[in-house]
Amino acid sequence: MTRETSETVEAALARTGSPVHLLRDLQSRATTFPVQPEFTNWRSEQHAWATTCALLDQSHHMTDLFISGPDAERLLSDLAVNSFTGFGVGKAKQFIAVSPEGLLIGDAILFHLEEDLYDLVGHPFVLDWVQFHLERGGYDATTRRDDNSAVRTSGPPALYRYELQGPTALAVVEAASGAPVPEVKFFGTTQLTIDGHRVTALRHGMAGQPGFELFGPWPDGEAVLAALLRAGEAHGLVRAGAKAYSTSNLESGWVPAPFPAIFSDHPLMAEYRAWLPAAKLGSLGGSFSSDDVAAYSLDPFEVGYGRSVKLDHDFIGREALERRAASTTRTKVTLVWDDGDVADAIGSLFRPGPGAKHVELPKARYATHHVDAVLRDGAPVGLSLDCGYLANERAFVSLAVVDAEHAEPGTRVEVLWGESPNSTKPQVEPHEQRTVRATVAPVPFVQFARESYRSR
Incomplete structure (x- = not known):
């Protein structure tokens, strides 16, 4: 490996002397989704999630970190501003982690798949933070990581993920499954059968429209996609590519890549930078x-995550967030x-x-x-x-x-x-x-x- 891919963040900082100068001249590009840019055109694809239904393929651009074991929840709770009270199997939540100073490391979506089994899905920033703390020791848990398709070294993803958004999303899902979708609360999951395959459906919405995220084992993905496309013909379904999908957060208000607060002088952050590859x-x-x-850097309150901050447990950054709650x-x-x-x-x-x-x-x-x-x-x-x-x-x-x-x-x-x-x-x-x-x-x-x- 070259120096740029093998050295740690701490080593890169020692070489350049300034995190701002290091990152401002970094040769990496803005995040792009490794899926087809457009299926029709991005204007029509944006229009679909407001008027009918857009299908977005999320299988390739997100990273999954599967965390299992008796201490999986304790690990996650020690790092998250979120409460885990009542977070049972079949639920999902936005997982938010902060630095000791109460500034955002990042966020991702956390699925509670089975007893003692979780899937943390999203940008690698916060997943790396979780992996670091597990490797430091003290937790009876293991992880299995499935990187996104832009960096995965071999093979397909572990899971397919298809997002359906728009006024006719429910009709498309019910037509594909041949049955009414069970009542499920926001960010809850239910089980469906599509073309003979068991599918997990997350109830959520982006871009101000109702929607579902459907996922399951990768080998089932092609058949499930074909069934959704057939069902969507009567409901105005439009496949949306990477260009349109990249803008949906602007409507819903989610900040996709807040600057990660990993550069303070706190000893924990220095240890993390010595662990984290600069290529990340x-x-x-x-x-x-x-x-x-x-x-x-940003804190959770100024980006609208204040209601997710729960002080019912100890976590990294808790004391700092208590102070910031009154001063943001x-x-x-x-x-x-x-x-x-x-x-x-x-x-x-x-x-x-x-x-x-x-x-x-x-x-x-x-x-x-x-x-x-x-x-x-x-x-x-x-x-x-x-x-x-x-x-x-x-x-x-x-x-x-x-x-x-x-x-x-x-x-x-x-x-x-x-x-x-x-x-x-x-x-x-x-x-x-x-x-x-x-x-x-x-x-x-x-x-x-x-x-x-x-x-x-």
Whole structure:
């Protein structure tokens, strides 16, 4: 292996001297989903989850960490802000982990599959954190990891996962299974039979629409998919590719890759960095610039996870979160970028350059962790985190955290777009920074947009 793939994060920091400089020039690209980009076109595919039903293949872009053994729940509870009271077999939850300072390490979806068997599904950041603590010792538990298809060294995934979203999702699932779907609460699971195969169905919703996540053993996936496509013909089912799927979080308000708070001087974090391969790091991009790496980190309260924080158990970061609960000053919002300013940035492609940083559609994020500066009258008031275009609302938006006094819907702010100086990431071309006007809107954006934004 090369130095870049074999060295640890701690070694990389010793070599570069600054976590910000290391990540800003990191050569890794923004997260992409290793599935077909479009089946029709991303505009129509976005439209499907608002009007009929979209089918999204989640089999390849997420990592599974299966955790089993008598101490599996204790391990997870020691690391999660969430309570495990009443978290029985057949339930799922958003698993949220923080640093000793109470700042986000990351989040993922946790399934309680069987007694003493869990599946933690999502971005590798938080899965690595769990794996590290298990390997430190003290837990009677084991793990089996199934990396996503972009990095898996051989073979197919362990499980297929198909997400169905939209007004006709229930009708499609019932037509495919040939029976009514049992009543199940949000983030609960039930068992179905589709084309003779046992299928686990998670009840949830993204992009403001009802939906299901269906999963089971990989060998069954092709037959289950074919049955869903047949059933969906009468209900407007549209397969959605990676481009459309990557924008669904902008409607629902989920921040997909918050900057992981692993760079503090706390001894535990130094030990973690000495364990974590530097190749696991993601790149940092955007206009926000600070030599203080902590300035890029977020706490659970400012990204809307406050209701998941339960102080009924001991966990890493609990004392810090108790303090932050009373002191957090920022809140999550949607920013609706000014149409003319976005169009002008895109139009700079056709004028002598360098122009604005290229605005990719539908998702404009160009680093793993995208952090743009949000300004009001030239003064910093927050961070813009993830941005893209929503065809259903005909709006370019971003998710952001802003100071509470500037979070009222209708407040006018500015987003600084582009880097200065330009980093050496391969996806960053020579460009000039642009100020884009934006209007604060609620999270999630969809209901507000359909009731208020369009009418204006």
